[in-house]
Amino acid sequence: MRGHVTDGSSGVSRAPLQEACLFTVCPYLEQKGTMSVVKLEEWRQRIRKELDNAVAFWLKYSHDTTHGGFFTCIGRDGKVYDELKYVWLQGRQVWMYCRLYRTMERFRKPEILEAAKAGGAFLRKFARVSSSSGQWKCAFCLTRDGKALKIQRTIFSECFYIMAMDELSRVTGDKDMQLEAEQMMEQLIYWVRVDSSGLGRPQLPGDVPTNSMAVPMMLLCLVEQLTEGRARDVAQKYRELASWCVQQILQHIQRDGTAILESVSLEGAELPGCQGRLQNPGHALEAGWFLLQVSAEQEDEELRRTAINKFVELPYQDGWDKEHGGLFYFLDVDGHCPTQLEWNMKLWWPHCEALIAFLMAYSQTKKPELLERFSEVYEYTLNHFPDPESGEWFGYLTQEGKVALDFKGGPFKGFFHVPRCLYMCERMLDDLLAKKD
Amino acid sequence: MRGHVTDGSSGVSRAPLQEACLFTVCPYLEQKGTMSVVKLEEWRQRIRKELDNAVAFWLKYSHDTTHGGFFTCIGRDGKVYDELKYVWLQGRQVWMYCRLYRTMERFRKPEILEAAKAGGAFLRKFARVSSSSGQWKCAFCLTRDGKALKIQRTIFSECFYIMAMDELSRVTGDKDMQLEAEQMMEQLIYWVRVDSSGLGRPQLPGDVPTNSMAVPMMLLCLVEQLTEGRARDVAQKYRELASWCVQQILQHIQRDGTAILESVSLEGAELPGCQGRLQNPGHALEAGWFLLQVSAEQEDEELRRTAINKFVELPYQDGWDKEHGGLFYFLDVDGHCPTQLEWNMKLWWPHCEALIAFLMAYSQTKKPELLERFSEVYEYTLNHFPDPESGEWFGYLTQEGKVALDFKGGPFKGFFHVPRCLYMCERMLDDLLAKKD
Numbered sequence: 001m002r003g004h005v006t007d008g009s010s011g012v013s014r015a016p017l018q019e020a021c022l023f024t025v026c027p028y029l030e031q032k033g034t035m036s037v038v039k040l041e042e043w044r045q046r047i048r049k050e051l052d053n054a055v056a057f058w059l060k061y062s063h064d065t066t067h068g069g070f071f072t073c074i075g076r077d078g079k080v081y082d083e084l085k086y087v088w089l090q091g092r093q094v095w096m097y098c099r100l101y102r103t104m105e106r107f108r109k110p111e112i113l114e115a116a117k118a119g120g121a122f123l124r125k126f127a128r129v130s131s132s133s134g135q136w137k138c139a140f141c142l143t144r145d146g147k148a149l150k151i152q153r154t155i156f157s158e159c160f161y162i163m164a165m166d167e168l169s170r171v172t173g174d175k176d177m178q179l180e181a182e183q184m185m186e187q188l189i190y191w192v193r194v195d196s197s198g199l200g201r202p203q204l205p206g207d208v209p210t211n212s213m214a215v216p217m218m219l220l221c222l223v224e225q226l227t228e229g230r231a232r233d234v235a236q237k238y239r240e241l242a243s244w245c246v247q248q249i250l251q252h253i254q255r256d257g258t259a260i261l262e263s264v265s266l267e268g269a270e271l272p273g274c275q276g277r278l279q280n281p282g283h284a285l286e287a288g289w290f291l292l293q294v295s296a297e298q299e300d301e302e303l304r305r306t307a308i309n310k311f312v313e314l315p316y317q318d319g320w321d322k323e324h325g326g327l328f329y330f331l332d333v334d335g336h337c338p339t340q341l342e343w344n345m346k347l348w349w350p351h352c353e354a355l356i357a358f359l360m361a362y363s364q365t366k367k368p369e370l371l372e373r374f375s376e377v378y379e380y381t382l383n384h385f386p387d388p389e390s391g392e393w394f395g396y397l398t399q400e401g402k403v404a405l406d407f408k409g410g411p412f413k414g415f416f417h418v419p420r421c422l423y424m425c426e427r428m429l430d431d432l433l434a435k436k437d
Numbered sequence: 438m439r440g441h442v443t444d445g446s447s448g449v450s451r452a453p454l455q456e457a458c459l460f461t462v463c464p465y466l467e468q469k470g471t472m473s474v475v476k477l478e479e480w481r482q483r484i485r486k487e488l489d490n491a492v493a494f495w496l497k498y499s500h501d502t503t504h505g506g507f508f509t510c511i512g513r514d515g516k517v518y519d520e521l522k523y524v525w526l527q528g529r530q531v532w533m534y535c536r537l538y539r540t541m542e543r544f545r546k547p548e549i550l551e552a553a554k555a556g557g558a559f560l561r562k563f564a565r566v567s568s569s570s571g572q573w574k575c576a577f578c579l580t581r582d583g584k585a586l587k588i589q590r591t592i593f594s595e596c597f598y599i600m601a602m603d604e605l606s607r608v609t610g611d612k613d614m615q616l617e618a619e620q621m622m623e624q625l626i627y628w629v630r631v632d633s634s635g636l637g638r639p640q641l642p643g644d645v646p647t648n649s650m651a652v653p654m655m656l657l658c659l660v661e662q663l664t665e666g667r668a669r670d671v672a673q674k675y676r677e678l679a680s681w682c683v684q685q686i687l688q689h690i691q692r693d694g695t696a697i698l699e700s701v702s703l704e705g706a707e708l709p710g711c712q713g714r715l716q717n718p719g720h721a722l723e724a725g726w727f728l729l730q731v732s733a734e735q736e737d738e739e740l741r742r743t744a745i746n747k748f749v750e751l752p753y754q755d756g757w758d759k760e761h762g763g764l765f766y767f768l769d770v771d772g773h774c775p776t777q778l779e780w781n782m783k784l785w786w787p788h789c790e791a792l793i794a795f796l797m798a799y800s801q802t803k804k805p806e807l808l809e810r811f812s813e814v815y816e817y818t819l820n821h822f823p824d825p826e827s828g829e830w831f832g833y834l835t836q837e838g839k840v841a842l843d844f845k846g847g848p849f850k851g852f853f854h855v856p857r858c859l860y861m862c863e864r865m866l867d868d869l870l871a872k873k874d
Contacts, residue, residue, distance in 0.1 A: 073711070073776070081773045082710040129641070139641070147643030202637075204566070204576070206584030273519035274510070336518045339510070339847045341833060342778040396778055398835065410776045 037436055043378065044429040050386060050393075051422035055100065055107065057392040057408065058093070058415040063115055067145045069122030070115075074409035077390045081407065083144035087127050089414030090142075091160030094119040096419050098167040104423070113171060120168045120177070122146065127161055133198040135187060141411075153200045155188055159218045162188070166225050185222060189241065192219065210263045210271060213280075216248035217287050224293060246294060246303070249287050253310050259333045260284040260315055274339055279331040281319025282350020288312040289357040296364060304364060312357045316373060319350070324400050325380045327351060345404060346397040348413070351381040352421035359428045393418050474873055480815065481866040487823060487830075488859035492537065492544065494829040494845065495530070495852040500552055504582045506559030507552075511846035514827045518844065520581035524564050526851030527579075528597030531556040533856050535604040541860070550608060557605045557614070559583065564598055572624060572635040578848075590637045592625050596655045599625070603662050622659060626678065629656065647700045647708060650717075653685035654724050661730060683731060683740070686724050690747050696770045697721040697752055711776055716768040718756025719787020725749040726794040733801060741801060749794045753810060756787070761837050762817045764788060782841060783834040785850070788818040789858035796865045830855050 061078035062070045064085075072089040073082035097116035100107035126146030127138045138157035139148035151157075162181045169178035191199055192215055201207075223242045227235045251268035254261045262278045263271055270276045288311030295304035319327045326346035330338040337343070358374035361367075384401050385393040387408070395413040396405035407413070498515035499507045501522075509526040510519035534553035537544035563583030564575045575594035576585035588594075599618045606615035628636055629652055638644075660679045664672045688705035691698045699715045700708055707713045725748030732741035756764045763783035767775040774780070795811035798804075821838050822830040824845070832850040833842035844850070 075773060082776075084710060141643075143643040148641045149643035151639060151641065200639075202588060204585045204588065206578075206580040206586035273521060336512060337843050339519075339842070339844070341782060341842065344841060345778060399841075404781060404836075405776070405778065406774050407776070 037433065039375075040429055040433055044426060044433065046382065047422050047426050047429065050382075051419060051426060052106075053386075053391050054393070054415070054419050054422065055112075059111065059115065062093070062409065062415065063118070064144065067122075068118050068125075069142075069146070070119055070415070072409050072414045073411070074407060076387065076394075076406045076408060078408070084149065084411075085122075085142045085144065085146075086411050086414070087123070087139055087142065087157045088160045088412070089409070089416065090119055090123050090127065091157075091162075091164040092414055092416035094123065094164035095160070095167045096415050096423075098164075098171045100419070100423060102167070102171050103427075116168055117172065120164060123161060123164055124180075127157070133200075135198040136184070137198075137200075151200070155191055155199070155215065156218065158184055158188055159222060162222055163225055182226065185226060188219070188222075193244075208271075209266055210275075211248055211251055211266055211268070212263045213249060213252050213260075213283060213287060216245040217283075217290060220245035220249070220290050220294070224290075242294065246291065249291065249311075250306065252284075252287075253306075255333065257310065258314070259318065260287075260311060261333060274332065274336070277333045277336065278338065279315070279318060279333055280329070280350075281315035281327050281331065282329070282347065282353050284311050284315035284319075285327075285350065285357040286353040288315070289353070289360045292357070292360045292364060308361045308365065308370070312361050312370075316354065316358075316377075321346075321399065326384065326397065326399075326401060327354060327377075328399075342396075344399040346384070346399065346401060348381075348385050348393050348395045349417040351377060351385065352417040355381060355421050356424050359425050363428050363432060474870065476812075477866055477870055477873075481863060481870065483819065484859050484863050484866065487819075488856060488863060489543075490823075490828050491830070491852070491856045491859065492549075495856075496548065496552065499530070499846065499852065500555070501581065504559075505555050505562075506579075506583070507556055507852070509846050509851045510848070511844065513824065513831075513843045513845060515845070521586065521848075522559075522579045522581060522583075523848050523851070524560070524576055524579065524594045525597045525849070526846070526853065527556055527560050527564065528594075528599075528601035529851055529853035531560065531601035532597070532604045533852050533860075535601075535608045537856070537860060539604070539608050540864075553605055554609065557601060560598060560601055561617075564594070573621070574635075574637075588637070592628055592636070592652065593655065595621055595625055596659060599659055600662055619663065622663060625656070625659070630681075645708075646703055647712075648685055648688055648703055648705070649700045650686060650689050650697075650720060650724060653682040654720075654727055657682035657686070657727050657731070661727075679731065683728065686728065686748075687743065689721075689724075690743075692770065694747065695751070696755065697724075697748060698770060711769065711773070714769045714771055714773065715775065716752070716755060716770055717766070717787075718752035718764050718768065719766070719784065719790050721748050721752035721756075722764075722787065722794045723790040725752070726790065726797045729794070729797045729801060745798045745802065745807070749798050749807075753791065753795075753814075758783075758836065763821070763834070763836075763838060764791060764814075765836075779833075781836040783821070783836065783838060785818075785822050785830050785832045786854040788814060788822065789854040792818060792858050793861050796862050800865050800869060 057078065061074050061080070062072070064071055069085050069090055070093050071080045071083065072086045073080060073084060075081045094116050097112050097119070101112045101116065126142055128136045129139050129148045129151065130136060137151055138161050139150065140152040140157050141150040143149055162184050165177050165181035165184070169175070169181065197203070220242060223238045223245065227238055251264050252260050252262070254264065254270050260279065261270060261276065262280045262283065263275050265271055288307050291303060291307035291311055294300070295307055318331060321328055327350040328343065329345050329347050329350065330340045330343040332338050354377045355374065358370050358377060362370035362374060384397055387394055392408040394403045394406060395410065398404045494515065498511050498517070499509070501508055506522050506527055507530050508517045508520065509523045510517060510521060512518045531553050534549050534556070538546070538549045538553065563579055565573045566576050566585045566588065567573060574588055575598050576587065577589040577594050578587040580586055599621050602614050602618035602621070606612070606618065634640070657679060660675045660682065664675055688701050689697050689699070691701065691707050697716065698707060698713065699717045699720065700712050702708055725744050728740060728744035728748055731737070732744055755768060758765055764787040765780065766782050766784050766787065767777045767780040769775050791814045792811065795807050795814060799807035799811060821834055824831055829845040831840045831843060832847065835841045
């Protein structure tokens with residue numbers, strides 16, 4: 001293993017020197033532990049190009065101008081290979097278009113706004129289906145013309161529906177839509193914290209409720225979404241929830257602080273068997289940068305340290321494939337073989353999360369080791385996932401880094417992780433370079 | 438491609454010569470298109486050894502003498518890595534133990550009978566849970582002490598429950614148990630042919646009912662199970678169902694007879710999108726030998742030809758990896774990339790089905806090309822799946838044939854496909870060699 005980030009004084013004491021090196025403009029001064037501004041600029045340019053490329057790909061190939069919404073199953077060359085519309089991906093694409101439109105000058109284009117509005121209208125018209133409990137559930141998958149085909153007994157379709165509606169309301173100024181997002185959020189909170197029976201899962205004696213990391217992560221992400229830049233009373237409304245989410249996420253630090261486990265008991269204890277030992281390094285890294293955002297907003301230095309040491313460094317140490325590079329999809333903390341057939345594959349999204357996490361951790365601390373990690377993940381990611389022939393990124397590689405599934409969009413890969421990562425990294429690099437200027 | 442099986446006269450006209458070659462005892466006479474009796478004997482001995490080895494492995498490691506039933510999550514070296522009990526695998530293990538006990542002299546041992554009875558008792562006590570419709574559903578997964586943890590909204594747990602109960606009743610003579618199997622069978626038939634709402638799936642407008650090959654295959658398998666050697670009135674009772682199952686399976690021959698597709702419409706037409714184009718070569722091969730059994734019982738020469746040409750030869754031609762050997766798990770008939778992450782992996786069970794299918798097809802026709810195919814699949818299978826260190830077989834290889842998941846038992850791999858294949862192949866080789874004697 002290359003030099004780990006060290007806690008406390010030794011790392012801090014090295015910082016001034018390293019920071020000086022960082023902004024040296026001579027490329028030949030680059031050495032282990034230092035990065036030049038040239039490198040930051042090189043990264044920014046490549047990332048900017050990749051983002052433009054990804055946006056162009058989805059604008060060109062994914063819009064269904066006949067029935068509305070977005071095609072999500074898009075082959076290597078842009079051809080639609082299945083017309084089903086996955087609701088997670090509809091919501092995420094609306095959100096991403098709006099976020100780009102709202103916050104990045106070069107994407108403030110009518111065609112992006114129109115696509116986002118069309119996607120939002122499709123979602124509002126078709127995604128919500130009434131469940132047997134009389135509550136609104138969102139479908140997981142729709143036919144091309146909007147007929148519900150599958151409903152998951154989880155909260156995630158609703159989460160991406162809320163993200164889409166809130167972000168869309170920010171660019172259109174539609175207050176009804178914002179209200180709708182908040183109402184759906186109330187429903188979600190009820191399912192998670194009061195009574196989950198509306199989700200439709202039968203209550204079984206062996207099915208003990210658990211704290212699955214995805215749930216507090218998604219809720220925390222939604223709190224960020226709903227409160228960003230809004231009046232104090234909105235932030236106030238969700239303050240206790242945000243704090244609960246952070247605590248729920250922190251419960252996943254297990255084994256005396258040496259591992260992040262994907263599911264724990266409601267009391268924060270390790271669960272038995274495979275479920276209890278499961279690790280998902282990409283997911284832990286994503287939680288890491290969610291926590292880093294909170295720590296920055298709240299100026300909580302302890303949370304920042306925990307986020308970096310436990311949710312960024314640990315998953316990288318455990319999850320990085322020392323032989324072939326890249327992050328494993330799943331691991332078992334005791335080294336048993338996971339039962340997920342795809343456990344050793346290299347997926348695009350954990351690498352996206354790792355890029356965001358390391359660059360954010362570096363931005364907040366200026367510890368050069370974190371930028372070295374970013375560099376390592378960047379090299380693997382940019383050398384393996386982008387498709388130089390047809391644009392956008394492949395999503396699924398073998399352990400050895402060969403493309404295993406060559407489509408650009410599928411049931412779980414849409415216009416989301418790639419552009420979100422590129423967008424966030426570009427902005428962080430902008431800030432880092434601006435400070436230098 | 439090496440010589441395909443040809444229909445009709447040319448194949449038949451070559452048969453006498455080939456058959457003469459087949460039973461030449463001099464190994465040096467082995468050539469392309471011929472197999473010596475020495476080869477058959479070599480295969481039988483290896484297969485017999487592998488079967489003994491598999492039985493010994495599961496007898497040694499899988500019995501839960503505290504709570505009853507079988508551990509199904511068993512690591513490479515035999516160690517239990519999860520105590521959950523998967524009901525499909527409980528039922529299959531009871532069935533396999535009983536079948537071996539009942540039909541193979543060397544397995545007629547008290548410890549095998551006792552284990553089967555203990556597994557049956559565990560299933561009867563814990564597997565059935567009452568569903569919201571008041572009908573009996575079987576759980577998919579139980580805790581070690583038998584508490585239901587998950588229920589699938591399909592018929593398969595019930596299918597393996599029936600197989601277990603019927604086969605167990607044959608060795609114990611327990612008529613109540615046989616009756617219970619038949620009653621569960623009535624429930625299944627009702628779900629499949631009359632009203633599936635008891636399975637618990639919500640009716641959604643986009644979720645069009647389909648003919649999924651697994652359903653008629655399982656029912657046909659159960660008809661074979663429930664009628665074998667029983668009085669004429671039992672066979673009579675299920676005759677129409679068997680015929681319906683065969684017709685439902687034959688509907689999966691699509692694209693002018695050039696492909697077997699895994700799901701078709703209820704009218705036997707191709708479905709749109711990925712679902713419609715999906716191929717599962719191992720499953721088609723399994724259907725092939727199910728149909729071959731029916732064709733032999735009914736002396737239906739046309740069904741035999743269809744079974745061999747369409748369900749044995751075609752899936753092999755399409756599904757065999759010309760570069761690395763082995764059968765792909767999933768394919769798309771139009772050559773798109775499947776969306777299943779594991780599509781290009783080599784799983785143990787399709788190879789088990791292929792061995793049975795080719796040896797049965799050869800046994801019934803004596804066409805040497807079919808034995809050549811068997812030989813090819815045999816070489817790949819025996820060279821890649823068995824674990825020379827700790828016994829039993831690995832289940833999951835990468836496309837290139839490297840072990841990707843090293844456990845011997847998992848949520849879907851238990852004491853079933855390996856021993857069923859070895860058991861059936863040993864018996865077929867016994868018959869082939871006995872005829873020579």
